[in-house]
Amino acid sequence: MFEAKIDDIRLLRDSIETIAQLIDEAVLRVKPSGVELTATDRAKVALVNFKMTSKAFSEYKCEGDIDIGLNILNFLTILKRVGNDDKTKIRFDKNEQRLEVIIEGRSVRKFAIPVLDISSEELSQIINLDFPSEAEVQSDIIEQGISDGDIIADSMLFTVEKERFMMVAEGDGSKVEVNISSPSVKINSSRDVVKSLYPLDYLKKIIKAARISETVKILMGSDYPMKMEFKNPAVELSFVVAPRVLEE
Template sequence: MFEAKIDEIGLLRDSIATVAELIDEAELHIKEYGVQMIASDRAVVVVVDFYMTRDMFKEYKYTEDARIGINLQNLLQILKRAGETDSLTIKFADGKLDLTLKGVSTRKFVLPLIDISREETPPIDKLDFSSSLIVNSEILGSGIEDAELITDSVIFTVRKDQLTMKGESDSSFTQLDLMKGEGGLRITDIGEPVRARYSLDYLKKIVKAKKFSPEVKLSMANDYPMKLQFEVAGKLQLGFILAPRVEE
């Protein structure tokens, strides 16, 4: 049996909304110290690693580990029905998931559980990044939006004191340069200079997490997957591992 109560419905809604842009269905893993979801999109271009600590919940009653398969869009629709002052109680027992919104009134929903095929997820814990940096989420979003004006991918280049995001087509290009110390840029680890290209279609969905996380940590290597880590300290971590776009 699992039962938890959360007052910060907005944070839960915004994080689930970001994940649901990429993944339709997922399995929640209920653990003693929090709730985790690791899932990839159908094309296995991106892997989502989502973790809510038990400190995010006002109440957290746990008896044993459990796995719950849900449709994320169905969950999101219920979360969008919450009022600003509502609390949410989540209860899993007897093979069903009950959600109760309590504010001026009490509203109850039963979310159907689904079987999730446990296809092999890429071993994200074995990735070996050569560089990592922290940047303002809004600035990252601006670079993505600029590049989207002229192309469908963006090239990230990281040097010891600079981050560059460049979008280019046959006849035009756009470039964002950020020096260390500007826009909150902190390059925490750098080996050799890094260059890799990534899909803007995925990045523009991922960066919606800026709504609740003012900074994002990027981990990269040459022509290698990039990890984007958004965080609300002590409560929530939302990571995305995005495969590079192969350059012809």
């Protein structure tokens, strides 16, 4: 049995809305410590890892670990029906095999969605990749840079140096370059320079997580996957995206 109540839906809704940009179905694992979701998109280009602590809920009861297979878009559609002043209960009973969402406001509305039979993926090797360089930047700076790059290209080159972080996009003779230096970036790198190219169609979706965290930690290597971490006291939302081949 799992039952939880959340007084402010925005943090959960914003997280699920970002996840839904990439994932259509996934296993939501509820534990006594909180809620987790780990999945890859259908093309296996990106991985999503989501954790929301039980302390984010005003009430939380979970009897052991429970896996709940969900259509993420259906779940999001219901969460979008919750007003900012409404209280929300989320409940799951193994015997009924349905997830219930009860919205309490001027009226009480009750939604139920079926649980899907989805196999959990073994993704620990991707989640636990070692990265030689990391940079922590204000999320809105990265969001602006990705939007700038999207004007002229379909991929963006990320470069981490000892004291500078750069984003460059080029296409049809046009170029945009974003340079970020201290104090706007905090860099920790075991290499003098690392650089890798990433698809902007994925970056545009991932950066929507900027709503849940003022800063983003970017972990990467040369011609290597990149991890983007968004954290606040209640939620951790991270993404690993595969690189594109960097042509010399």
